[in-house]
Amino acid sequence: KDDCKAFLKTLGFPVPEGDIVFTEKEALAAARQIGYPVAVKPVVGHKGIGVTADVQDSKELAAAYNRALAAIPEDQLTRIIVEKSISGSDFRLLCVNGRFVAATERRPASVVGDGYLTLAELIRQENRKPARLDTPTSPMSKIQIDEAMELYLEEQRLSLDSVIEKGRTVYLRKVANLSAGGMSIDATQTVHDDNIILAQDIAQHFQLTCLGIDVITKSLSESWKSSNFAILEINAAPGVLMHLKPSVGESVDVPSHILETFFESGTDARIPIITFNKISVEELQATIDHILLQNPNWTIGAVCRDAVFVNRSKKVLSKNYNSNVQTLLRHPKLDLLIAEYAEDILDEEGMFYRSSNMVVLDNPTETEMMLVRDVFDGSTVVIRKGNDISIRRKGLIEDYSLGEDEPFTRVYLKETGTIL
Numbered sequence: 001k002d003d004c005k006a007f008l009k010t011l012g013f014p015v016p017e018g019d020i021v022f023t024e025k026e027a028l029a030a031a032r033q034i035g036y037p038v039a040v041k042p043v044v045g046h047k048g049i050g051v052t053a054d055v056q057d058s059k060e061l062a063a064a065y066n067r068a069l070a071a072i073p074e075d076q077l078t079r080i081i082v083e084k085s086i087s088g089s090d091f092r093l094l095c096v097n098g099r100f101v102a103a104t105e106r107r108p109a110s111v112v113g114d115g116y117l118t119l120a121e122l123i124r125q126e127n128r129k130p131a132r133l134d135t136p137t138s139p140m141s142k143i144q145i146d147e148a149m150e151l152y153l154e155e156q157r158l159s160l161d162s163v164i165e166k167g168r169t170v171y172l173r174k175v176a177n178l179s180a181g182g183m184s185i186d187a188t189q190t191v192h193d194d195n196i197i198l199a200q201d202i203a204q205h206f207q208l209t210c211l212g213i214d215v216i217t218k219s220l221s222e223s224w225k226s227s228n229f230a231i232l233e234i235n236a237a238p239g240v241l242m243h244l245k246p247s248v249g250e251s252v253d254v255p256s257h258i259l260e261t262f263f264e265s266g267t268d269a270r271i272p273i274i275t276f277n278k279i280s281v282e283e284l285q286a287t288i289d290h291i292l293l294q295n296p297n298w299t300i301g302a303v304c305r306d307a308v309f310v311n312r313s314k315k316v317l318s319k320n321y322n323s324n325v326q327t328l329l330r331h332p333k334l335d336l337l338i339a340e341y342a343e344d345i346l347d348e349e350g351m352f353y354r355s356s357n358m359v360v361l362d363n364p365t366e367t368e369m370m371l372v373r374d375v376f377d378g379s380t381v382v383i384r385k386g387n388d389i390s391i392r393r394k395g396l397i398e399d400y401s402l403g404e405d406e407p408f409t410r411v412y413l414k415e416t417g418t419i420l
Contacts, residue, residue: 001043001081004234013202016230018083027065028058030082040064042072043079052148053174054085056155063151086216086230090176091187093195093213093220094243094254095203097261100196102243102252103188103220108173109143109181113164119153120145120160123172131247132181139247143181149173184242186249187220194223202234209261210254212238262332271329273337275356277368281307287338288312295335301328304340321345343367358382 002020009015017034020043021027031038040061041051050071052064061082068080094102111122126132127142134142145160149172153159156170164170176182203211212235217227240254263269279287284304288311291300301310303324308315310331318324325339343365360382361368369383381392 001041001233002079005081007205008202008231008234011205013198014224014230016084016086016232018081021080021082022078024062024065027061027080027082031055031058031061034082034084037085039081039083039085040068041081042068043081044072044076049177049179051175051177054087060151063147067148084230086228088216088218088228090232091215091217091220092235092238092242093191093199093215094238094240095199095211095213096254096257097209098200098203099257100191100199100203101188101257102254103186103191104242104246105185105187105220106176106178106242107183107185108171108176109183110169110171111143111164113166113168113170115166116163118161118163119158119170119172122164123160127181137241137245139241139245140183141179141181143172144179146180148175178239178242183247186243186246186252188243188250188252191220192223194225195220195229198224202231206234206236208236210238210240210258211236271334271337272357273339273355274358274360276304276338276340276360276362277342277364278362279304279338279340279360284309284338284340285312291336298335299331299333300336300338301331301334302338303328305342305345346371360384 005015005018016039018038019030019034021030027040037054037056038061039051039053040055042049050068052060052067055061055064065080069078072078072080090106092104092106093100094104111119111126113122117125123143123145129140131138132140132142150160152172152174153162153170158164158170173180173182178184199213202213214232214235215224215229216232217224217229219227222229240258243252243254245251281304284302284307288300288302288309292298292311299311302308303317303321305321306317308317308324308328310328318327325337328334328337346367356379358380362384363386364383379393383390383392
């Protein structure tokens with residue numbers, strides 16, 4: 001957080017004045033210099049854990065410092081940020097591949113009084129709502145009761161036993177932490193053009209597919225140039241559920257923007273597959289080298305019963321054969337998969353041929369010949385029996401005869417050109 005803030009400040013972006021402290025005494029001195037109210041948060045952290053906003057005096061600062069200290073992982077140094085607390089609402093601006101796509105206002109957890117129930121009872125009633133199921137896909141989390149909440153209630157001269165008059169909204173936290181029960185409200189259509197340009201200018205400096213920019217301002221509909229606007233922090237792994245399924249407002253399909261970054265619209269995103277019934281480690285390496293010679297920028301995943309490769313790099317071979325295949329297919333940059341599926345592997349792990357773009361069978365068994373009928377339309381089947389090779393495509397059969405020393409893999413690659 002501190003390095004990022006310094007980086008943004010150097011580039012001229014609006015960030016709140018602040019400092020890093022290592023002790024409570026330093027925190028008190030920093031707050032006096034900056035001027036109350038201040039915000040206190042750990043340098044290393046996430047989900048708003050240990051963050052306290054709008055700290056008004058030295059007593060509140062001591063409590064905020066201890067909350068931040070408790071949130072720091074044991075293996076991290078004690079480094080805490082004390083910075084000027086800016087008044088306004090909490091917003092998340094989301095950029096994908098350097099372009100603004102969504103904005104969400106985040107409001108602290110709250111309840112509305114009915115004139116009968118205490119705050120504790122109102123919270124329990126609110127937590128029973130279906131929207132607060134606390135699942136990975138529910139729009140809101142359950143409201144968490146902790147020290148920070150109770151202290152904030154004290155500031156409002158309330159407690160969990162207070163009965164709230166009908167129609168009064170009581171905010172339970174200073175920080176709009178969604179994981180502690182806050183609300184997300186879609187604000188995408190309200191964002192001023194200057195604020196969109198600002199978000200995209202920031203995103204250009206970070207080579208991230210998805211970037212969250214947390215800001216505080218009275219309204220995103222006002223330009224940052226003429227309003228009380230500050231960047232709180234940058235999130236390198238922002239959640240998208242608040243945009244996809246906000247508590248209030250329209251859904252923004254952020255995942256589609258992310259997928260379009262990796263797979264151009266209208267192009268086939270499927271990873272092509274070549275399947276062998278028999279291939280040695282040496283033959284596999286030779287095949288990888290031959291394809292990379294034609295396509296040097298490709299990333300090729302390959303597996304046989306004795307080895308796993310990504311290009312020329314040998315990887316750990318799992319005892320479960322199909323898990324090797326799945327691991328390779330999950331590689332984010334994979335352009336081609338090569339896999340050996342001999343008859344015994346097919347028996348143990350299941351049929352694989354029907355998913356292949358090309359099946360290469362060396363002296364196949366009757367079972368292998370039967371299974372290869374299931375390959376999908378447009379696939380190529382290469383069959384070697386002795387020195388004879390047959391290449392079969394939809395509506396086409398080509399037959400070749402090999403010399404005694406002619407390498408099989410080179411022939412089929414040559415005859416099918418670039419193959420993919």
